Amino acid sequence: MGAKRESYRDAGVDIDAADRIVKVVRKQARATFTPEVLSDLGFFSGLFELKGYLEPVLVSSADGVGTKLKVACALGRHHTIGIDLVNHCVNDILTCGAAPLFFQDYIAMAKLAPETVASIIEGMAHALSEVGCALIGGETAEMPGLYPEGEYDLVGFIVGVVEKGSIIDGSSIKAGDTIIGLPSSGLHTNGYSLVRRLFSVEPQALKIFYPELGRTLGEELLEPHRRYYPVLKPLLPQIKGIAHITGGGIPGNLPRIIPKGLVAKIEKGSWEVPPIFSLIQKEGNIEEQEMYRVFNMGIGMAIVCAPGDVERLTKAMPEASPIGEVIEQKKRERLIIV
């Protein structure tokens, strides 16, 4: 008698808000649909018809964007985070030469914020359209008590395809091959936990203009992860190996594609390290070796090709340039930076 009636809404979960989000998301997602998509959003699963391949190999990856999210939340700018998520995933499957097919996302927050979700999805849908990839589903989860108020986590899952005979896996790499670096657009999505320790990510601090960056710290830190698929796509037949320079930097990623008995030798000074990295290094008094292990240092992708293909590749990608070569391994070193 008179006892309070509990409902799911009292518990902080708003099923109606979830329904409203589905409607917003559906519109953005539909704009990314390719003819292979057989389902609409809001079903239990996404359906994608695979046709036109002789020996299809599905290539998939799951990724987050790390604590770059904290910067986005501080500035209330969520569009570019959606772009980050997509481009990171597309770059990951591009390492074996795969073309993106479809994408699913997961967004979790303490309390559903339809505007924030709409903004993230808008960025995702934009980046997906640029590479012909369909957003065929996803999950928006309300998790009261797990996430701090106003913050969220974001995960992307991509599936692409490559013909079995065209898989790029580094196995044909030989001593004497050239390593070409493709410039990053900044930090991409790595090293933000360290950056947040050195610089305040309060809105006011992020709005400070840094002459060496030519823009505010917040603008620099929210610069989206670069998209390499359109430029690399026509060049894939000439490429022997592709390393996506993410967490772990060049030392943590480039050796993953180099065959046993060989080692990548990288020449510092062969490319320009963007000013954000010098700023971080100076601010934290960070050893150079640690900088290379945490950040991409200006190289977003490293590709390996035969010396005879270098001219053709760098002509097609004017921003790319040789940054090292593959040599015989002497001891057990996994990477040489000179």
Next chain:
Amino acid sequence: MGAKRESYRDAGVDIDAADRIVKVVRKQARATFTPEVLSDLGFFSGLFELKGYLEPVLVSSADGVGTKLKVACALGRHHTIGIDLVNHCVNDILTCGAAPLFFQDYIAMAKLAPETVASIIEGMAHALSEVGCALIGGETAEMPGLYPEGEYDLVGFIVGVVEKGSIIDGSSIKAGDTIIGLPSSGLHTNGYSLVRRLFSVEPQALKIFYPELGRTLGEELLEPHRRYYPVLKPLLPQIKGIAHITGGGIPGNLPRIIPKGLVAKIEKGSWEVPPIFSLIQKEGNIEEQEMYRVFNMGIGMAIVCAPGDVERLTKAMPEASPIGEVIEQKKRERLIIV
């Protein structure tokens, strides 16, 4: 001079711990590999060769397990949460008749806890092996400052396949068809935010024995999401529609597969509602309608078939029983519960 040198480890990110986790995960994941898996774990992406299908349609889903995680963390039991995640995803794609192919996971926590991750992955790998699905990749993210100490979020992504001509989508459902309910094992992964409002999820409270449950509250709340694929797989040709009863309960999920102009009529009392739901309803003084909208009320999957197939299906699934029928829609009602 003498300034403190910052490193990524100081910032709360431990790349070495991440490397140790990769080793543990790799062993568990390899045990799930099917012959179609062409990659090992630890690469940028997972490779899966698709062969043997005439008109393959890929079916995918992204899911979390909600705040059931909070119960798992309170009791330090993470194995069953891994099972929950997999079974939820497998059930989602089963709604269109898809067989699971491969899976990727995302685990994010404030500070990498290798034992917790190993336990989650062990549960996932176990559940994946049961349905012949390969764990071909995933991401373990350390996000200091986003997650509370000792807690984590967990996301699963699944890809399955169905022949285009065998897609189950409810379109052949007619008035007069029977709705069969498959029992759930408890709450599955829905309604935990409300449960947490009514019952303390402190370890001591979760260890209280409830005579009506025949076990402790913690044991009841951690009961894993039921696996329906093995029992339904041979029966799929007789099934016209499958609804996975998740968030939103029967009213939020069953109407999704019913064609326009028809409506599902469900008979309360045609199945036994497990005691956990009565306990929750009593404790929160919750209206019955709200109970049905939040919880599965004992029905984990609802399937629709022609009346002539009911005997065959219920014989093959002794725990399943008719719970309603499909009738002509009179007004604009989306579900009738009588």
